[in-house]
Amino acid sequence: MKLWGGRFKEGESKLMEDFNSSLSFDKKLYKQDINGSMAHVKMLAKCGILKVEEKDQILKGLTSILGDIEAGKMKIEGDYEDIHSFVETNLISRVGEVGKKLHTARSRNDQVAVDLRLYAKEKAMDLIETMEELQKVIVKLGEENNVIMPGYTHLQRAQVVTFKYYIMAYYNMLERDKKRVKSAIEIMDESPLGCCALAGTTYNTDRSFTANELGFKKPVDNFMDGVSDRDFAIELIGDCSIIMMHLSRLSEELILWSSKEFDFIQISDAYSTGSSIMPQKKNPDAAELIRGKTGRVYGDLVSLLTTMKGIPLAYNKDMQEDKERFFDALDTVLACLKVMTGMLSTLKVKGKNTLKAVKKGFLNATEAADYLVNKGMAFRDAHRIIGEIVIYCEEQGKAIEDLTLEQLKKFSSLFAEDIYSFIDYENTLNRGIKKEIKQ
Secondary structure, three states: OOHHHHHHOOOOHHHHHHOOOOHHHHHHHHHHHHEEEHHHHHHHHHHOOOOOOHHHHHHHHHHHHHHHHHHOOOOOOOOOOOOOHHHHHHHHOOOOOOOHHOOOOHHHHHHHHHHHHHHHHHHHHHHHHHHHHHHHHHHHHHHHHHOOEEEEEEEEEEEEHHHHHHHHEEEEHHHHHHHHHHHHHHOOOOOOOOOOEEEOOOOOOOOOHHOOOOOOOOOOOHHHHHHHHOHHHHHHHHHHHHHHHHHHHHHHHHHHOOOOOOOOEOHHHOEEEEEOOOOOOOOOOHHHHHHHHHHHHHHHHHHHHHOOOOOOOOOOOOOOOEEEEHHHHHHHHHHHHHHHHHHHOOEEOOOHHHHHHHHHOOOHHHHHHHHHHHHOOOHHHHHHHHHHHHHHHHHHHOOOOOHHHHHHHOOOOOOOOOOHHOOOOOHHHHHHHHHHHHH
């Protein structure tokens, strides 16, 4: 059934019908659509536009449709243009002519806008909850593996850190991600229901009532903006893109660390795959897929930005293209967060290997330079001398702490016995990041 057929003499071509239909993807919004309709009907009765008995009949019909869908008794399929026509047509078949009054003082334009906002709010809360689960795993992984490892710049060993400190950097990234999503919820928390097609209605409706009924803090201020705004979807996909960027960076670390060249960690079999030809292979596919899906979410963001960039006010059919990209981005990031949570919860850290990498990387070189500075040498001179010592150590196959005091004095007479305790890695940590954590 078409909701708009009265103005047309000829029927829609089958090609256009299929091209125009959005039921295959906007059926995700069935719950939000029915809940929005229930709030709308209650408001119509409150304002005297519908009789109480009409309201009750319609609500009973909508409740039965929702129950049947969720129980699997009713499939969302068939010759319907969208989820709105599916619900309304089935309502009329259940409650009769009174069902046709559901759409009084409402347009599909404000209907889909409220559906999408309700869905966005729900999924945004899911994002926050899922990120918090990942954060709990990160904290536990760090607490159980407070071992020394190299920190890197330019992918070159730079300074000594702990695995706990390293992995907690991703905890902080997720903390910022949560703040962004919470901000997006705060901004989108306005109801467009009652805007109708673009300029409201001549009926005396109560938009504050429906806003409150649906859990919004207020109605939107401008009708035209209300029906044509998709900023909230773009912002949330933008937030998803940043989350995916963080997950992709962590995935890259896990891929590198699990290689035999690093051998810092072991990813469990549950999140790895093998090779069809090379029996020795254990591939970090979970991490690689997360890294790959990051580009997919970026594509969703660019797609929606491009769709919206040239649309005049108010609603245009182009905006039907918002949903598939929006749903895809949210589904993808939620799946990636859950996979990352599972992967980290089963991860094993090889503390002996991370310590070996520290010793091979001259990661106390900066501290050795600081030692000379503390003895009165200018930093640039100290930097040069330690650089010469590193060259010497590389030639001899030794670490700085392995050199004798006699060998060190060949480079500077300022070296004394206390150099060894000063460049000890544990002491270095106590003066640096551990001191910071305690403060």
